Amino acid sequence: MKNKMRKLIAAIALSLPFSVALANEGGPKLEKAPIDIQDTESLQRGAQIFVNYCLSCHSASMMRYNRLEDIGLSEEQIKANLLPEGAKIGDQMNVAMDKKDAKAWFGATPPDLSLIARSRGADYLYGYLRGFYRDPSRPTGWNNLVFDKVGMPHIFWEWQGEQALKTEKDAEGHEEHKLELIKAGSLTKLENGKANTVEFDRRMADLTNFLVYMGEPAAVKRQQIGYVVLMFLGLLLFPLVYLLKKEYWRDVH
Template sequence: MKKWLSTILVLGAALFEFGSIPAHAQEEAGLDRAPDASDNLASLQHGAQIFVNYCLNCHSANLMRYNRLTDIGISEKQIQENLLFTTDKVGNTMSIAMRPDDAKAWFGASPPDLSVEARARGKDWLYTYLRSFYRDPTRPTGWNNRVFENVSMPNVLWTLQGIRDAKFETDTDEKTGEKVRRFVGYTQVMPGAMSSVDYDSAVADLVSYFSWISEPAQQQRKRLGVWVLLFLAMLSFLAWRLNAAYWKQIK
């Protein structure tokens, strides 16, 4: 019976965590593990600030309203004074004025909406991507990215990270004999406003914010899930004892 109860708890925990697993596997080769700050209000607030200042010019988050930021400790007054543009209201969604056709003409592709990007791509992918830009004069924007090669997006955080060049070496594949370009590191060309450690921390805050807007109720869901599992465990125990008492009387 104990084994049966343990199985129920394990299955329940698996189902409980399933909702937070992104559409693709997290353990992709070459991706760095993103720090988890989804329950840190200060980190989420900093991530919201970075998002509005650097991302919301081109990327929308149409499934998120500004007033939901009160859930992470930002008052409506702070939203109005620090995060809203002139024509926006607290109840508005995080939309942008740029038309998709114009964006495609300027960048070659329309910037995606970021409402559920963390669930679609995964936090590790976003964390690595935002830290993998390098200068590339052959690209229209002057930038490239190791995670997303020939990406249309420029490095909008370059003032914080600085400008870097990527160093590559050409090796010969032993099996196929083909030439393979291998990344060996970055060279800092111009320093940014942040150190590398501070920049990584800022990106972690931004990625945590992306994860939060993809499901603002996720922390509440996880807390509620613990109580649900405890209730099911207690109910299973009572059902087991009731079943034993019932058959004992029949015998």
């Protein structure tokens, strides 16, 4: 029985890399998202983008406005800049859009984004936000490298500008999209937006950072407490360890 269990565990362990490879096959190469939930300025900028652009369609029902105090915003700042009219500081970040209307407009109800970073990953979100390109075949006129046939329009197109998927010509001279180009994330700029590429990427990094924070708001304080505890233990234990070392080595010297 033990041998069978060992063989089963070994088989599962050996199959994991293959499973991961299959999961990644077919999708574009994802760039590493510059995430730092200790960067409160980035989180504040991301919160502003989220409330002004994303919260029109997407809820974050597991997040309350008063939790934004954890990223350095005062109650007055939240009320003045981020709180919708009629909402209270302790309310959840719910969207006013009716679900039936949302489904009729977009083909599907926009998902709640409270835990999107935990389910999809920061790299996925960062690539998704920067991966929109023009596609006349889609109802909205937009498609996405990371999420093919996406129903969401590109709400940040004025910042980013317009992109197109690179094409190659076949033997008959017809343009075609190559799977290799899609995997490599090969986009070409058609029209510049209000923000240059570096500035747009920074804004999307801030938004991604905030989405990661929303997935576990307590992580910011937990990490801060962890640093304090480690410093305390270091200051407390160092003299004790030093005295213990002297006691052990006293006869040697």
